[in-house]
Amino acid sequence: MNNQKVTDTNKDIKICHISDFHLPIEESFPPYKLLSKRIMGYANLKLLRSKNHQKEPFLRLLEKITEEKPDMLIATGDLVNLALETEYKNIADIFNSFGYTKDNLMLVPGNHDRYTPGAQRKNYFEKSFAKWLDCNGTPPCFPIFKDLGNIAIIGIDTAVWRGPVSAAGKINKVQLKEIENIIVEKCKGKKIVAAMHHPPYKLLDSHLKQYLSGLYGYKRVLELLKNRNALVLHGHIHVRTDLLINDTHIVGVPSASNNHGSHHKKMSFHTFNFDKNGDYKVYSTAYHAKEDQFKTDELLNGLEMLK
Numbered sequence: 001m002n003n004q005k006v007t008d009t010n011k012d013i014k015i016c017h018i019s020d021f022h023l024p025i026e027e028s029f030p031p032y033k034l035l036s037k038r039i040m041g042y043a044n045l046k047l048l049r050s051k052n053h054q055k056e057p058f059l060r061l062l063e064k065i066t067e068e069k070p071d072m073l074i075a076t077g078d079l080v081n082l083a084l085e086t087e088y089k090n091i092a093d094i095f096n097s098f099g100y101t102k103d104n105l106m107l108v109p110g111n112h113d114r115y116t117p118g119a120q121r122k123n124y125f126e127k128s129f130a131k132w133l134d135c136n137g138t139p140p141c142f143p144i145f146k147d148l149g150n151i152a153i154i155g156i157d158t159a160v161w162r163g164p165v166s167a168a169g170k171i172n173k174v175q176l177k178e179i180e181n182i183i184v185e186k187c188k189g190k191k192i193v194a195a196m197h198h199p200p201y202k203l204l205d206s207h208l209k210q211y212l213s214g215l216y217g218y219k220r221v222l223e224l225l226k227n228r229n230a231l232v233l234h235g236h237i238h239v240r241t242d243l244l245i246n247d248t249h250i251v252g253v254p255s256a257s258n259n260h261g262s263h264h265k266k267m268s269f270h271t272f273n274f275d276k277n278g279d280y281k282v283y284s285t286a287y288h289a290k291e292d293q294f295k296t297d298e299l300l301n302g303l304e305m306l307k
């Protein structure tokens with residue numbers, strides 16, 4: 001689970017963040033694969049998601065990110081829709097075609113990446129993306145630790161299979177303990193960047209929303225990060241968010257493929273430019289596919305919330 005590469009501590013670091021690909025399924029697959037929770041997800045995909053989430057604009061966004069040569073690209077889950085093997089292969093092929101290695105790409109799973117009990121049990125995510133993990137595709141693969149000199153990235157797995165209509169996340173106790181160990185033993189003097197799919201706070205002050213889609217045990221994560229000026233990157237809610245809880249800066253990125261989203265939901269990536277002290281600026285780059293234009297704005301810490 002430990003990373004092997006250590007980066008020069010005096011170097012400025014650029015991290016890019018994307019999430020929630022939800023690309024349409026173009027490849028054929030056996031119909032019996034839908035005899036599960038997938039039948040609802042497939043209907044949702046055909047009726048709703050496929051109108052908004054499109055592959056070509058997503059590839060253009062990824063091309064733009066790659067041109068920026070980030071030291072690390074972090075993708076925080078929901079890389080597939082129904083956890084079909086053909087979907088994982090498609091995403092792996094895309095990352096391979098852009099030349100990403102585990103030295104410049106970190107992947108963490110989302111709820112859609114563990115959509116069925118079979119996908120979870122057979123470790124589709126870990127096996128399909130073994131090239132970008134440090135566990136050779138055999139769990140436990142998380143937390144992932146990447147040492148970028150003055151920046152320490154911790155990739156956290158919040159994804160767990162749930163029954164129909166639930167998209168909630170959870171971090172198990174073993175992983176929480178390992179995260180604590182990493183923070184104490186490996187992050188001294190470093191800026192901590194934690195990457196996870198589910199946001200570590202209560203969703204919209206609604207118990208039902210939190211129950212169905214929130215992160216169980218998020219308070220423990222916030223506790224572990226408190227008083228460390230940490231940065232958390234997440235996806236899942238498909239909206240750009242930027243807020244402070246205690247001293248933890250939490251930034252959510254919209255889906256990387258939502259071509260029809262309005263301002264805060266528009267397909268985007270975030271760029272974090274760190275100086276050698278760990279201070280950083282955050283930029284949001286949205287892609288307007290119709291005009292083939294990218295628009296970049298600086299995010300101002302803590303000033304925008306769940307609009």
Ligand SMILES: [Fe+2]
Pocket residue numbers: 020022078110236237238
């Ligand atoms: Fe998602």
Ligand SMILES: [Fe+2]
Pocket residue numbers: 078110111112167197235236237
């Ligand atoms: Fe999600």
